[in-house]
Amino acid sequence: MFTTDFLVIGSGVAGLSFALRAAEYGNVTVLTKGEALDSSSAKAQGGIAAVMSAEDSFESHVADTLDAGAGLCVEQAVRTIVEEAPAAIDELLHWGVDFDADAEEPAGFELGREGGHSQRRILHAKDTTGLEISSKLLQAVRDNPRITLLEGHVAIDLITTAKLGLVTEDRVLGAYVLVKGTGKVEIFRSDRVLLATGGAGRVYLFTTNPDTATGDGVAMAWRAGATISNMEFVQFHPTCFYNKRADDRAGQTFLISEAVRGEGGVLIGADGKEFMHKYDRRGSLAPRDIVARAIDSEIKRTGNPCVYVDITHKPAGYMAERFPLIDETCRSYGIDPSTQPIPVVPAAHYQCGGVATDTNGQSSMRGLFAAGEVGCTGLHGANRLASNSLLECVVIARRALRTMLVKLPLAHPAESYPIPEWHSGEAVPPDDLAIIYHNWDEIRRLMWDYVSIVRSNHRLQRAATRLRILSREVKEFYWGYCVTPEILELRNLVTVAELIVDCAIRRNESRGLHYTMDAPERGPSAVPTTIHRW
Template identity: 50%
Template sequence: MNATASRTPTFVFDVVIVGSGLAGLSAALLLPATTRIAIITKSAVREGSSGWAQGGIAAVWDKSDSFAAHIDDTLVAGAGLCDLAATQLVVEQAPQAIAWLQKLGVPFSREDGELHLTREGGHSARRIVHATDATGAAVQHTLIEQLQNSANITLFENHTLVDLITTTKLGLEPDAPTRCLGLYALDNTTDEVVTFQAPHTLLACGGAGKVYLYTTNPDTATGDGIAAAWRAGCRVQNMEFIQFHPTCLYHPHAKSFLISEAVRGEGGRLLLPDGTRFMPAHDPRAELAPRDVVARAIDFEMKKGGFDCVYLDISHQPLSFIQEHFPNIYARCLELGIDMSKQPIPVVPAAHYTCGGVLADLQGRTDVAGLYAIGETACSGLHGANRLASNSLLECMVFARAATQVIANNLTTTGSATVQTVPVWDDSRVTDADESVVISHNWDELRRFMWDYVGIVRTNKRLERAGHRIALLQAEIDEFYAHFHVSRDLLELRNLVQVADLIVKSAQARHESRGLHFSRDYPALLDAAVPTTLTPL
């Protein structure tokens, strides 16, 4: 850690939240109004993954549905690795979470005066509460409005997490467990590293989809929270389970545009280029099978036939139905010359969701005292080996509430931070980078070999090759990090390579095919379902 002698930090807060998606914003709004809160986000507040979520939020709302059915659907999708307590907690608190969003004013779609419920793959009933096909954006817009009216919350946009500050890294309290004291963040507008000091730090900064060449995630999804927590001494779990969304729009001018699961839920059929429907041959649930099944089926058909893509067809539905249920998808496709009411949509699988992450308990607590992880950054145990559609936004809210209850109970009575004063960042012994092209080249190489070697279908040889290349990249990046001023590109590359290493090591440790992890060398399913847990040295 680059640090000088102890001086007063730049900022002191009660709680520092990293990430401005649904998990981070929910946590900020659920904390007591007397709490001094900083939200750090490395781009604009509206640019996280949550705002890109189209489908909706899973919740038992209809009288014919039940918690037991939602729990069972989640456990089936999770292929035996879901934590039952976490699953029960999330499912049973879902109606409360929806009611909270309604109270805040989220404009959910309605029909005959009631919430309209759609169905998605893996669900046995209609239980997806949504705002047409732009649920994440609608929720984010509402929460940001609430945020702007909260005097106790300070938003730091364009700030990139550099590293967490811990007692162990500073050599403090050697006989006590590691405690988090805050973090360093790069101000992207000034290129200065500033210090944030707080007794409670909450990581809610999303997943790591950008470690792959093709992803539905925004550019901000670079695994920052997972990598920083690992470096701080936290265990990670189930990192081999990367969910590939089956249907990302395949078009040269469409970057990371997702075709919602709900299109298949409302009758969309997957076709080969010649118009042949293929999902019934892969699974009796056909297009409504869980995402891992559908993604592998598409991958198989594309490789078997040498196709660039397959097609998703919902043109049998009336135009009015499509415009009502999928207005944003319809408009975006039309902009690209695709009329989904008359022709099928070209689609390919793409990295979509990081099911594993920082190991956290049912209150979001990690192995490091004062450090919490929620949302896609965390591994709460809910998703197991494969996330059930529309459980992710739900997880964000339930664990935001759980974590903030613990934090609120441990705030000082005066409302002021009482942690030790920590050193400010010292970059007096580094220089400006003279070959930034190294960063962009390494970034491109990483994403390509992760796609080729650690994708939907894996082998021991592919994983070994990926691991070898990651080791070479890590050595280059560590040298770069030690000698040059940090930049957002360098920080993101450093984190992505760290996350890639965790994914590969986790995949190598699993000698079976389960959920999202499919290995040609170990195609069978073992009798016992055991999480993959990695511990820092």
């Protein structure tokens, strides 16, 4: 058994920034199932939203967030996170993050604008902002002797008093963890656990997310008994690169940042005509849910496989200077963005729901906290405003630590409950991985076909019926064979798919990212979709 003051599961911006702060007070263990930079944080292109200009204001940022969230944001959560943004930026600068500068701006930064924002307030590092932040935080973590970073460690399940059969207050005690290199299952004991596992984009056939985004944190929290909220709100990024080579379109797709439209890119059809004005007065800068549905509608109306982002009116060399990664990637596929419109389609991008928490990251279970995409603070409501996600990671991670130190002080550790070792029983090594891959593929295809941008009661019920069968098959596989990373991810995927579908069935209206043909209008009141395990 490994005992640590703070246990962090996940190595994105939320997990790493928390670890750096927590190390000032105790020992920290950070677990990540792949390599440390295998995260959605590291892939974030656009930037991090913060009020940094005299022309901007907290009220404006709050208003934009509330508007994008379609009436479902928790206003106090929005205000708290928005108002703590400047302090969060200062911390990132302290850790060495290098945002693009502009000496002519009072704050000294080049501020971008993205869809749904009424002002320029996006700090960025070219079009690899997430990688810049993640890399600097990771270096600081590796240099800190009080932080142990363990790659290739796959969390299986949270350990709780309830699972041990105890009748005292239900609380988290740590986690069972599979070590990839040895195949052994280890116990990591901690009274303070932060889930920072990111989202669940891999539950869909096409996604911008990395392979690691299999909803592990939400699934583990759900099995442990934590409350889950708003899982029906899956954000599809409207502009992902459309690759004509069908053999390459097998899962992950490259993101064409919303910042491209923020800098003047315009959405056009195959006929070269702009179409967004038909759907929203803000045109190509409308919030993502509106843009994604508009593109979906245009593709279905015209029969064309994609639409285009046109930024050819910018001077030669602009894309290579402002968006070097996007420019380089497009060129590798034979598209010159300076002279050719970029072909794009929507793809699953961000999970707005998750483990229900307050603005301190505290879940419904004592000792269990969540920060970043895995959590649901109420900031995003029914639709995330662009670049608010990295901001939420940093702010909630900081607030979570402060709450832990008050409610779970290190000087007064909780009773050391006995934790049994992991036993595989009569489980045997899996002998047919084809079954796992088939189930994985079926889950992702049915979610794409039935629980995508546009939904209906019939589609949701079909998805629910098939998921019940798949869930039974996966459970049999899990209990019959020794655990492997593939089995664990499949188990989490089917759980998250069920949660998304269950939440979607419960919402009998169209709001934000959840659009159903059977109830196309927004309901009279905004109520979160909350699911309790027990």
